[in-house]
Amino acid sequence: MLQPANRLTLIDSMRPPPSFHFESAMAVTYTLDLRALLAAPAALAIAGRANDASDASDTYEPIELIHALRSHARQLTVFSQAGEIGLPPSRRAFAFLERAVIPVTAPRGGIVHPKVWVLRYEADDDQSDGHPPNRRLRVLIASRNLTFDESWDTVVRLDETTEPTGVLLEPVGDLFESLLRQSIARVPADHRERVHSLSTALRGTRFAMPPGVADLRVHVLGLTEDTSSPLPSDAARSLIISPFMSDDFFTKVHPVRVGELVSSPEWLDRLEPNSLAKVEEAHAFDDGSAPDLAGDESRQSLFDPGRRLVGLHAKVFAFEEHGRARLFLGSANATGSAFGRNIEILAELTGSIEALGIDRLCGGTEDERGLRDYFYTYRRSEPPTPPNGEVSLDDYRHAIARFAIEGHIEESGAGWAVTYRTTKPMPVLSDVSVHCWPLAVAGNRRQVRTGEPLEVRFETSLENVSGFLAFELAHEDTLSSFVVPVRLVGVPERRDRLLLRMLIGNAERFFRYLMALLEEDSADFSLLDTIERISNEPVTPDDGGGSMSLPVLEKLLRTMRRDPAKLDDLHPLVSDLAADDVLPPGFAELWRMIHDVATVGEPDQ
Template sequence: MTEQTMLAPDNRTLYGEILRPPAGYVLDQALATTYTLDFETALVVPATMAFHAAENRQDTLDSPLALLEGLERLSSRIAIFCEAGRIKAMPKQGNRLTALLENTVTEVLAPRGGAFHPKLWVLRFAPIDTGPTFMRLALLSRNLTADQSWDLSLVLDGEETAKRNKANKPIMDLVAALPSLATGRGASAANRAIAQSLTQSLNKTSWQHPEQILDICFAVNGITDEAWAPKMGRSVGIISPFVTDEALQELTSEALEDQCYLWGRQDELSALTPETLAKFGHVLVLDDMAETEDGEETTPDSNTAHSRNSVPARGLHAKAFFTEHCYDRRWHTEVTIGSGNATRAALLPSKGDGTGAANVEVFATLTGLRRHIGRVQDQFSPERLGRYLQDFTPYTSETTGTDATIERKLDRLRKMLAQAGLTLRCSEMPGDRIALLLSSQTPLHVPETIGLSVWPLVIGADHSRTIDALDQTDLPLCELALVDVTRWIGVRLEDKASGILQEFTLGTDLRDLPENRTAQILKSVIQNKSAFLNYIRLLLGDVSDAGKALMAAGSGGAGEGAFNTAQDRPLLEDLVRALSGDKQQLHEIERLMARLVDPDTGESDVIPAEFQMLWASFRQVMESETT
């Protein structure tokens, strides 16, 4: 057996490492696609990119100043596209800072009726001084959530060159198509610009190949009439949490039973026919791993009962396809990784009934010499992945066909809501209160067997309203403080007979929003003079040092902790240093102060009077240099 295999369980990459710029570079633009999304993870992403010390997700969430500055600094450079209606539910109160993601997150739908399922990052980094433009492409099997399942990632680094790279065309086509897939209010102008710009960069990017890899090919399903699937030989290895008989039969049509390996979820494997299982000499599951559920593959491939929620996933979320081929009288091993499961919806041609290769998926196939990267059987050997696996034992699912039918019924209403063109209109009330009015561009009638309730995301489900129908008539939703207004609403669907629930978050088109909403959010985070001075230091200081300080402050990030008072470090030094530079930091401070000062009185409860006097001198110098 070769000493090397493609999948080494001990070779692990932290998600944050994928997002951080290389030494000497800063993030220019980033684009992500995901099936499901949770806002807490989305909030942490800009802080992770901005502060290299932010290793722990919860530490970052406990530091509101870090979240705020990450969003302020980078959210306009990040575009996230996710499946409409698949943002995780927040039945309790949501984070007010989700308002700052309103233009970052775009909800989309697959054009062929399946699931929008690709997981990738395209990142462009600009040199701080001189140097080439640095690009990074990450193809993942996980969503932009806190899920802890077993996942796979392919991370490619490269540079923009003067020569076009035709091999990147499938990725380019996907990125270019994203804004056109948007539902509801559509993609923001910033997201459209990011998609267009990164498509142009991909056109001229050359990737560094991993060690021993001779060739990399990309493929995308779901945005054209063609369906792509890996070409499998006599030796086959498949890692897929979700599986269907038809897809597996197709993938193993030329395979030898004793050279076929299948690693899947126990409940999904139990739903396969004996004829399909007999195609594989080795059927495997994880050995006593932690159970998680990420809510994938909700588009049913048939009327079988195993479409969703049968049992929690047994720790598996990775997808990979292995095979061997002989080219030029030399044996090669091919490994395909990406977002697609071994299902009809992900891989096979459509039958014209809304199933089939209707999912939007992304894949990368890596090819290397078999003697260098191992045979299919080597990947699953006891010295490699096999030490974490055990033989499959059939599992009798407790999920009934009735439950699966109900889930599909709720899914149909979920998609109808996503396509209805929901609008939230703000009506100003006394006392800085806002009345929210909900309507839809497309009339929607809720079936009598289903309960629908919605609520403004930030204030939680305790303020939900039951809805029987929506149309273009404004429906009063609730009154709330301006600081709690976002375009996001929480949604709960319930089958009244069985009690089966679906909860999720939807975006709306938010209209007539008062201009000072963002200023109110800033004031809710920068609540006192100590917090203000901390934030000024964050704007002026070294990114790495600032990140470490904020993480050390922990839950005291709103004002107490690592920075403490103005005596820790003279602000004047930092201000003078910024004045001698490009003054970008000073312009950010001016913008911050404008939002924290009362426009009528010119005063602020959180800006120390001494700092206002000091800042007046710097403002005068800045103004004199621009005249």
């Protein structure tokens, strides 16, 4: 169980095993926070170095994270429900994520709701002998989206094993193969190849079961016309935990008695009395958390993707019968849509009641309170009335996000221009104002005309051209803001290098960062703090006139003598920056000589 304070636990679960490094990954999420997606490549690259999010250390400079973003984001394929990418603060570093995100929709009009990662790691061993690399797979099935929400969630981590008792996860591969057919626009070839490769690997790989689990099955819902439920109907004891619910779950999906039902009081109030009559004990969940909304956040629509989730978000279906427990964890809520229209995933874990039973699930320990400590007896009140405009704004957001948008780049005078356009007319939105802007330039807004194809032009600099287009919908006092990935056409080759140079900055900043890395305590840093600062600092790249100071040279020589392994660890980063021509003049040649002496004993001639 992920507790609200563990905002990085899902990210931490992606870190490579010892002596392995990240090779590739595919993921699917419902809601996406681009800042959380920034954290994923860092976790994959900087194994074992991040401290808790509460660490306020400022010793970690962004350059290593920038390098990890650039090198690892190219190996990521992230599917996200169209219209569910939240609007983050403007960051230039988001440009490295533009090609990684693929918006998708569900085939039967529901939503794409799973939260799954499939990661492949490769051994650090030298493969120069011609043998194929040693690789390992990991699968994460969670209820938490790729966000930094402070909520109660679940995650099931499954690692590859050579034991014949391991389980196969073929349905996970089927899920991702199907998502290729559900994209808004054609999926680029490199993403298709990655998904096919990882899905094929999944079908031939066994995974170790978590402790206490005797059997494990994965159920993917919504890929076929079959809407039957995998939930048992004859359990002696049952518990359902679901933050969202609907009456048709209790009348059509699971029309049997439910022992205990746990949700928020607001969603319990929405149920008809006939539905609640099927429940023996209804509990409201209250851990004392409440969203702290300020400014525009207080005007967000009910399901705005930027709305921060707190409290209960885990989805759990637990059953006990004849001394055995069956636990269903994943993305599906107790709603008719989850089991009838959406694409969802549930991991079914079977084991003893002692290991997986309801009391074990909800109980606490001497050190931590359990879930049941936050249950209280539900007392019915009047169902809430949705405020005016919220439903329509969320529907309009999804309608706009279904359009394939292209951004055409061209030179314009002394700078550049990008024109975002669609081939089909935008939906007609009554009494709703629509504005859009490139995510990299938050202050440059244009009003969108509904009922005709999108055609908006922005004059900008090359490094501020964005493959993410931000939208804001406004109706009376309610807002809905979101981001849409855009396929850029006519991107100059030098854009990537220019962006890297802008993010790294001048020679002084590079040397300051290098000095920090060479310090004895350089492993101490805060990942979340860095993500908030990255590309937000004022940076002025110099014109090549930066020079290396004597303290930097002394530190390099001292490290060469005392800790040559540290130079070896930094060598891939420096080599890549040298290849991109973003190092201060003369530093690449000096580094090569010092590194050769430190690792070989004499410089290469």
